[in-house]
Amino acid sequence: MKELKPANYHVREEMEPMTYSSLDFDFLLEILEADFDNSPPPDENPVEDGFDPLQPPTEGDMPHGAAPFGLQQPALPAPGFLDALNDFPPLPPNYAPAEEGYHPQQPPTEGDMPHGAAPLGLQQPVLPAPGFLDALNDFPPVPPNYAPAEEGYHPQQPPKEGDMPQGAAPFGMQQQVLPAPGFNVAPTDFPLRPPCYAAAADGYQPQQPHTHGAMPYGAAPFGLQQQVLPAPGPAPPMYQPPTALQPSYMQPAAPCRRRQVNNVPANLPRGWEKNLTAVGYINGQIVYGLPNYTAPPVASDVPVVKAHAPRKRKFYAEPDESKPYVKKPPNAFMIYRTEQRPTVAAELQNRDCAAINKVIGQMWRSLPKEEQAIYYGHADRERQLHTQMFPEWSACDNYGIKRKRIRRKDPMTDYSAI
DNA sequence: CGGCCTTTGAAGGTT
DNA sequence: AACCTTCAAAGGCCG
Numbered sequence: 001m002k003e004l005k006p007a008n009y010h011v012r013e014e015m016e017p018m019t020y021s022s023l024d025f026d027f028l029l030e031i032l033e034a035d036f037d038n039s040p041p042p043d044e045n046p047v048e049d050g051f052d053p054l055q056p057p058t059e060g061d062m063p064h065g066a067a068p069f070g071l072q073q074p075a076l077p078a079p080g081f082l083d084a085l086n087d088f089p090p091l092p093p094n095y096a097p098a099e100e101g102y103h104p105q106q107p108p109t110e111g112d113m114p115h116g117a118a119p120l121g122l123q124q125p126v127l128p129a130p131g132f133l134d135a136l137n138d139f140p141p142v143p144p145n146y147a148p149a150e151e152g153y154h155p156q157q158p159p160k161e162g163d164m165p166q167g168a169a170p171f172g173m174q175q176q177v178l179p180a181p182g183f184n185v186a187p188t189d190f191p192l193r194p195p196c197y198a199a200a201a202d203g204y205q206p207q208q209p210h211t212h213g214a215m216p217y218g219a220a221p222f223g224l225q226q227q228v229l230p231a232p233g234p235a236p237p238m239y240q241p242p243t244a245l246q247p248s249y250m251q252p253a254a255p256c257r258r259r260q261v262n263n264v265p266a267n268l269p270r271g272w273e274k275n276l277t278a279v280g281y282i283n284g285q286i287v288y289g290l291p292n293y294t295a296p297p298v299a300s301d302v303p304v305v306k307a308h309a310p311r312k313r314k315f316y317a318e319p320d321e322s323k324p325y326v327k328k329p330p331n332a333f334m335i336y337r338t339e340q341r342p343t344v345a346a347e348l349q350n351r352d353c354a355a356i357n358k359v360i361g362q363m364w365r366s367l368p369k370e371e372q373a374i375y376y377g378h379a380d381r382e383r384q385l386h387t388q389m390f391p392e393w394s395a396c397d398n399y400g401i402k403r404k405r406i407r408r409k410d411p412m413t414d415y416s417a418i
Numbered sequence: 419c420g421g422c423c424t425t426t427g428a429a430g431g432t433t
Numbered sequence: 434a435a436c437c438t439t440c441a442a443a444g445g446c447c448g
Contacts, residue, residue: 328441333426338442345444353443357425364426379427395429399439422446432437 325401326393329386332375333364 337360344356
């Protein structure tokens with residue numbers, strides 16, 4: 001079925017789709033150009049202690065306990081960010097000495113961890129370099145369209161204490177997490193998902209443990225990144241908050257722990273198990289069957305009798321060649337699908353996305369409402385971020401644009417593998 | 419090489 | 434208001 005298109009419709013096959021992940025800072029700086037123009041030149045901003053915000057910090061700039069030299073600095077602090085930093089409870093010093101009950105030769109326990117510490121087994125503190133906060137003050141203001149939203153999580157708003165997970169570095173600071181002293185064994189009970197940011201009005205409960213997936217979709221501040229290094233031994237799931245350049249849903253899913261799949265038919269003749277294929281998802285587990293098995297229909301499988309003849313969109317807006325292609329933000333299911341796909345594909349030993357999506361679709365429908373709410377919250381944040389970055393964008397802008405499909409084999413263009 | 423398959427949800431056009 | 438279409442991701446498959 002061909003779409004009706006205006007006569008002057010042009011296929012923009014050569015145009016690379018632009019996502020926020022494919023944006024670079026040049027693009028963002030272009031937006032901010034006017035603000036930069038009004039900024040004083042660097043040499044008019046002497047910073048005490050010799051710290052130059054325009055230069056990478058040197059070893060001497062970093063206080064004891066700071067993140068290792070070489071980490072990136074935050075790009076665009078939100079308004080009020082610095083005040084929020086000051087309000088944030090001070091990070092605790094390194095782990096308490098032995099006389100306070102901590103024994104470096106023993107793996108730390110929950111009780112060893114001060115409030116605000118990194119997750120169990122991970123070392124903590126990240127402190128700003130001297131003059132770093134002053135340097136942040138010299139950053140240009142955020143774009144004019146950095147408008148506050150009505151409710152929920154607001155990347156452009158100064159963070160509140162409740163927005164920050166326990167153990168998070170101050171908002172806007174990169175964090176590097178190192179293994180705790182004496183922590184040489186990968187934790188066996190590492191949380192499937194570390195806490196995320198704010199509890200949203202939609203029921204998002206970031207502090208609760210989750211049973212599905214490994215990658216949280218806590219929205220990070222606009223333009224900021226976090227780096228987490230794995231503890232020695234088998235790497236636990238890693239938490240990579242999303243950034244403006246790398247929204248969460250584009251980050252690779254960490255290996256996640258899932259329930260052992262044992263839903264194979266009992267008394268199966270020896271050797272037949274290799275013929276098993278996934279046929280459905282029941283009670284939280286993938287169900288396997290023999291190739292010709294047909295799963296009982298679920299509600300969504302029942303064909304819908306259309307009340308009306310299909311209505312086709314009569315025309316599309318004329319594509320604006322000057323505009324870059326901006327993708328739609330993902331909905332909650334898309335985020336969930338992206339998170340679950342690697343593990344489902346591994347369990348199914350099948351890379352066929354159509355088959356995988358069927359299973360994930362069933363998983364989604366059987367997912368408790370509370371867990372779905374998490375992904376709805378993430379999707380809301382992705383939409384907010386998208387709206388901030390592309391306020392003029394409309395979903396209809398993409399209608400009828402037959403863009404060249406991007407094969408994601410090339411690591412240079414494979415943002416999902418970043 | 420390009421389109422289809424397959425899923426759910428959001429957005430917005432159409433009736 | 435209800436309905437309908439399109440598109441977001443992704444990799445195998447087919448013409």
